[in-house]
Amino acid sequence: MADVTFTVDGKQITAPAGTLLIEACKTAGIEIPAFCYYPGLSLQAACRMCVVRIEKMPKLQTACTTPVAEGMIVYTETPDIAQARKATLQLLLGNHPLDCPVCDAGGECELQDMTFKYGAADSFYAEPKNHREEQKWSPVVYFDRPRCILCYRCVRMCGEGMDVFALGIQNRGSSSVIAPNVPAHMSPDDLAHVDCEQCGMCIDACPVGALTSGTYRYKTRPWEMNHVATICTHCGDGCKTTLGVRSTSDGSEIVRGDNRDKSGINGDFLCNKGRYAFDFANHEDRITQPLVRQPNGELKPVSWEVALDHVGSKLRALRDTRGGKSIGVIGSNRITNEEAYLLQKFARTVLGTNNIDHHRTADYVSFAQSLAGHTGRTASLNDTLKAPAILLVGGDPTNQSPATAWNLRTDVRLNRARLYVANSEEIKLRRQAKAFVQLAPFGYNAFAAYLAGDNAAAASAASDSNALSAFRDAVKAEENLLILIGSELRGAELKKLIDFGLTIPGAKFALLSDYVNSRGAADMGLLPDMLPGYMPVGSPSDLATEYAVPNEPGLDMLEMFDSAGRGNLSALYIVGSNPVARYGIDPASLKDTFIVVQDMFLTETAALADVVLPAANLYEKSGSVTNSYGDLQQVNKAGDRAGVRSDFEMIVRIADKIGADMRKLVPFGKGLRADMGQSRGAQSGEADRHAVWLTANNLEPRLSPFDAFAILDEIQRLVPGYNILRLQLLSGNDQHLSPVAPTPLVQIGTRRDQVLPANDSLFTSGTLGRFSTMLGDLQQNEAQRLIQIQTAAD
Amino acid sequence: MSTVANTIFSPELAARFDHLVTIYPLSRSALVPMLLYAQDEIGYVSDAAVAEIAQRLDLVELEVRNVLSYYSMLRTKPAGKYNVQVCTNISCMLRGGYKILDHCKETLGIGHKQTTPDGVFSLEEVECIGACCWAPAMQINYDFHEDLTPEKVDVLFQMYRDGQGKDVK
Ligand code: SF4
Ligand code: SF4
Ligand code: SF4
Ligand code: FES
Ligand code: FES
Numbered sequence: 001m002a003d004v005t006f007t008v009d010g011k012q013i014t015a016p017a018g019t020l021l022i023e024a025c026k027t028a029g030i031e032i033p034a035f036c037y038y039p040g041l042s043l044q045a046a047c048r049m050c051v052v053r054i055e056k057m058p059k060l061q062t063a064c065t066t067p068v069a070e071g072m073i074v075y076t077e078t079p080d081i082a083q084a085r086k087a088t089l090q091l092l093l094g095n096h097p098l099d100c101p102v103c104d105a106g107g108e109c110e111l112q113d114m115t116f117k118y119g120a121a122d123s124f125y126a127e128p129k130n131h132r133e134e135q136k137w138s139p140v141v142y143f144d145r146p147r148c149i150l151c152y153r154c155v156r157m158c159g160e161g162m163d164v165f166a167l168g169i170q171n172r173g174s175s176s177v178i179a180p181n182v183p184a185h186m187s188p189d190d191l192a193h194v195d196c197e198q199c200g201m202c203i204d205a206c207p208v209g210a211l212t213s214g215t216y217r218y219k220t221r222p223w224e225m226n227h228v229a230t231i232c233t234h235c236g237d238g239c240k241t242t243l244g245v246r247s248t249s250d251g252s253e254i255v256r257g258d259n260r261d262k263s264g265i266n267g268d269f270l271c272n273k274g275r276y277a278f279d280f281a282n283h284e285d286r287i288t289q290p291l292v293r294q295p296n297g298e299l300k301p302v303s304w305e306v307a308l309d310h311v312g313s314k315l316r317a318l319r320d321t322r323g324g325k326s327i328g329v330i331g332s333n334r335i336t337n338e339e340a341y342l343l344q345k346f347a348r349t350v351l352g353t354n355n356i357d358h359h360r361t362a363d364y365v366s367f368a369q370s371l372a373g374h375t376g377r378t379a380s381l382n383d384t385l386k387a388p389a390i391l392l393v394g395g396d397p398t399n400q401s402p403a404t405a406w407n408l409r410t411d412v413r414l415n416r417a418r419l420y421v422a423n424s425e426e427i428k429l430r431r432q433a434k435a436f437v438q439l440a441p442f443g444y445n446a447f448a449a450y451l452a453g454d455n456a457a458a459a460s461a462a463s464d465s466n467a468l469s470a471f472r473d474a475v476k477a478e479e480n481l482l483i484l485i486g487s488e489l490r491g492a493e494l495k496k497l498i499d500f501g502l503t504i505p506g507a508k509f510a511l512l513s514d515y516v517n518s519r520g521a522a523d524m525g526l527l528p529d530m531l532p533g534y535m536p537v538g539s540p541s542d543l544a545t546e547y548a549v550p551n552e553p554g555l556d557m558l559e560m561f562d563s564a565g566r567g568n569l570s571a572l573y574i575v576g577s578n579p580v581a582r583y584g585i586d587p588a589s590l591k592d593t594f595i596v597v598q599d600m601f602l603t604e605t606a607a608l609a610d611v612v613l614p615a616a617n618l619y620e621k622s623g624s625v626t627n628s629y630g631d632l633q634q635v636n637k638a639g640d641r642a643g644v645r646s647d648f649e650m651i652v653r654i655a656d657k658i659g660a661d662m663r664k665l666v667p668f669g670k671g672l673r674a675d676m677g678q679s680r681g682a683q684s685g686e687a688d689r690h691a692v693w694l695t696a697n698n699l700e701p702r703l704s705p706f707d708a709f710a711i712l713d714e715i716q717r718l719v720p721g722y723n724i725l726r727l728q729l730l731s732g733n734d735q736h737l738s739p740v741a742p743t744p745l746v747q748i749g750t751r752r753d754q755v756l757p758a759n760d761s762l763f764t765s766g767t768l769g770r771f772s773t774m775l776g777d778l779q780q781n782e783a784q785r786l787i788q789i790q791t792a793a794d
Numbered sequence: 795m796s797t798v799a800n801t802i803f804s805p806e807l808a809a810r811f812d813h814l815v816t817i818y819p820l821s822r823s824a825l826v827p828m829l830l831y832a833q834d835e836i837g838y839v840s841d842a843a844v845a846e847i848a849q850r851l852d853l854v855e856l857e858v859r860n861v862l863s864y865y866s867m868l869r870t871k872p873a874g875k876y877n878v879q880v881c882t883n884i885s886c887m888l889r890g891g892y893k894i895l896d897h898c899k900e901t902l903g904i905g906h907k908q909t910t911p912d913g914v915f916s917l918e919e920v921e922c923i924g925a926c927c928w929a930p931a932m933q934i935n936y937d938f939h940e941d942l943t944p945e946k947v948d949v950l951f952q953m954y955r956d957g958q959g960k961d962v963k
Contacts, residue, residue, distance in 0.1 A: 165856060165857065166856070168859065170859040170863035171863050172863075172864050172865075173865075179860070179863075180856075181856040183859065185841075186841065
């Protein structure tokens with residue numbers, strides 16, 4: 001829309017016609033207080049805090065509902081406005097408990113800030129306050145009714161934003177109350193509850209402390225924590241979550257996860273996992289000492305030195321006697337790019353084996369190969385918020401990539417995006433879809449063929465052929481289509497769909513996977529047949545030349561276990577993965593293999609190991625991760641636990657014990673030689689500013705082999721497509737990367753894709769999720785609800 | 795938006811509901827009339843009625859409850875056969891509305907929003923019912939009674955007890 005020019009507090013502002021005054025002012029740096037207004041949700045005009053004086057209008061106007069107009073003259077802080085706001089606050093405080101000293105929101109409360117600003121602490125209302133006990137609506141959602149200021153943000157957030165509609169407003173006038181969707185009289189325990197996705201978005205949106213979270217309530221105050229922005233370890237969307245940490249006697253403990261400054265790729269959103277499921281770090285079963293199996297079969301705690309010596313000498317001996325090819329390495333979906341890269345480099349150059357793999361949750365190799373030779377065809381998570389049209393084939397973002405689902409819903413709601421959904425299940429996002437076709441079970445291949453013009457495939461794609469053909473016509477008529485693909489599609493099918501998509505002008509693609517760095521693990525070459533950047537093993541590449549990696553593709557995950565069963569696998573080095581449970585491996589098949597496991601817990605896999613090394617999790621280390629879409633983001637160390645080490649450090653130490661050339665493995669020691677402030681810690685002034693500049697320009701010294709940035713330098717140098725913008729990374733922003741695969745030598749489809757989707761739900765997260773008490777509580781909560789529905793139905 | 799197979803309402807009312815959802819541009823506009831009709835038939839809006847109305851309008855039950863709780867004329871608990879609604883708003887108040895209310899409380903032996911043990915009467919104090927010109931006024935079910943005095947009220951109650959009161963719906 002055309003721009004209009006108007007004046008606010010004497011300042012000339014230009015904004016597109018139709019912009020809300022409150023937004024236009026925000027953009028111009030003029031803050032207008034607001035309780036009920038929430039960007040992107042429907043307008044409520046319930047609180048009257050945003051009132052402003054507009055010339056030629058008789059009364060004060062609400063800035064949150066007034067679109068800007070040419071020549072408008074606005075005042076945002078005049079005595080009458082202050083008086084009006086003060087009166088509003090007095091009304092709101094009429095029944096507000098003023099328990100700020102114990103309220104979770106104290107220090108981060110919009111009502112507190114406003115009361116402070118407008119000085120409405122004394123009230124004309126002498127009526128006794130109407131107290132109500134706090135209510136536990138679910139393990140994570142608590143409601144303190146007297147604190148509620150009836151702004152309706154939570155109601156709109158849950159309904160419009162989440163499409164859950166678990167919260168409503170009941171009664172009228174001063175007896176209005178926020179009500180959850182399971183009323184007390186219909187609940188077996190006679191208490192009201194929410195039956196919902198437990199995302200915590202309502203809590204996030206609540207401007208006061210009326211809604212609080214089960215994990216954080218009454219634990220600490222905002223100013224007593226350090227706030228570290230990092231990336232959620234759970235799904236493949238990679239949301240930024242800010243972890244609140246507090247010192248404890250053995251490290252620093254994470255007490256809160258939230259979307260503090262909403263500056264991440266996820267915008268306003270965080271799901272329950274990003275918000276609450278950090279508690280695995282504090283689980284009592286966590287291992288904090290290295291364990292080595294004794295001749296009597298027991299795992300015994302030993303010192304780090306003893307454990308690492310043992311691992312190093314054993315691996316060296318096995319490599320030298322039985323050959324590198326007898327050793328297998330399994331990486332993780334939740335380690336950083338630097339760790340994944342280092343791990344494969346360690347396997348290939350120190351152990352001399354290509355037997356390296358990870359639990360693959362989507363076929364990124366075929367994805368990269370199908371797009372070989374094309375540029376600008378991969379989508380970022382940001383595109384899901386803006387694309388005019390989206391085709392979603394397979395997957396269930398609501399449960400598996402909640403941020404993607406949030407973005408798609410928002411795109412449909414705010415931009416009227418056209419969403420086309422093809423799935424063999426009736427996934428929830430079909431509610432936002434312009435068209436939904438239910439595919440036959442395993443009908444994805446036929447569907448891809450049908451889209452590409454093979455009419456004969458219709459019958460095996462879906463039962464409703466009319467819907468199918470209308471669907472195809474609609475999709476083909478689109479331009480700039482965003483094509484999101486679930487992990488159901490692999491190999492040749494995936495290529496078929498992408499080939500079809502490439503015929504649509506401006507189409508972009510993304511392949512959804514399951515964990516924070518599933519994509520990074522593939523990009524970084526945790527694959528037996530692919531080097532980092534999808535360079536086939538054996539074909540000439542910079543990396544192959546530089547490090548003289550073995551020429552033959554190695555064993556994949558299942559082949560490694562087969563080989564172990566035949567007694568041919570001398571050693572298995574497993575970093576942050578639980579293949580024994582995930583792939584149902586028979587423990588007996590591993591009895592002749594020397595197993596080293598780096599993990600936080602004694603998982604099914606770790607329980608079989610000869611050496612277990614206690615590992616730090618993603619929230620306890622720094623580095624970078626790449627989400628499903630190929631968006632790279634920085635991970636920052638938040639928590640800390642005495643006794644554990646990062647996977648990066650352990651790989652380096654083991655390599656050292658094996659006798660590898662450290663300078664080759666981790667290219668440190670280059671650059672300047674100076675104390676850039678590191679020895680004095682943060683906040684040391686001048687030196688730090690130098691360090692920031694040097695870091696941004698990739699010039700800072702890498703002083704030790706434990707510097708993950710030394711590996712990032714190498715990734716940037718050697719992995720095609722990882723041409724990282726440092727400043728973007730360091731300032732906590734996301735950047736989209738698309739590794740450029742060379743045109744495939746092997747025909748796609750003949751390769752074993754070995755994708756095993758994790759099929760996590762909103763309340764599970766692989767092995768890690770089992771150690772999150774909060775996720776356990778939510779599962780139990782969910783199960784109870786299902787039993788209730790079942791009993792009600794019987 | 796649907797016709798419902800196992801409706802809890804009478805065939806006539808179910809048919810009326812089937813029609814009702816078709817006549818508004820937005821089907822949820824039929825919500826308030828439906829709640830009223832359901833209350834008239836069942837005596838109050840039961841959980842089952844909430845569930846069926848939600849189903850008919852393709853709403854979640856919570857949305858039905860939100861609206862239901864807003865209107866004080868909609869009840870979620872059974873009332874007496876005759877629901878006596880005494881106005882005490884300004885005109886009625888000035889002309890003795892409270893005296894009428896107190897008299898009702900005394901004769902019926904119940905208070906605001908209560909029901910007599912025999913289930914014949916229930917009592918409510920209500921805001922203006924639009925009969926100010928003939929204040930003090932009250933409404934028994936859908937029937938208006940005006941220019942009230944305690945004596946007139948006694949006569950009225952007797953009429954209803956004898957089954958001679960009007961019972962329009
Ligand atoms: S936690 Fe999420 S789904 Fe549940 S009530 Fe709050 S906003 Fe709605
Ligand atoms: S609970 Fe919070 S978000 Fe919801 S209406 Fe009350 S104050 Fe607003
Ligand atoms: S959507 Fe995914 S990345 Fe975001 S908070 Fe949830 S689990 Fe974490
Ligand atoms: S923010 Fe404008 S009325 Fe609440
Ligand atoms: S005040 Fe009683 S009917 Fe209007």
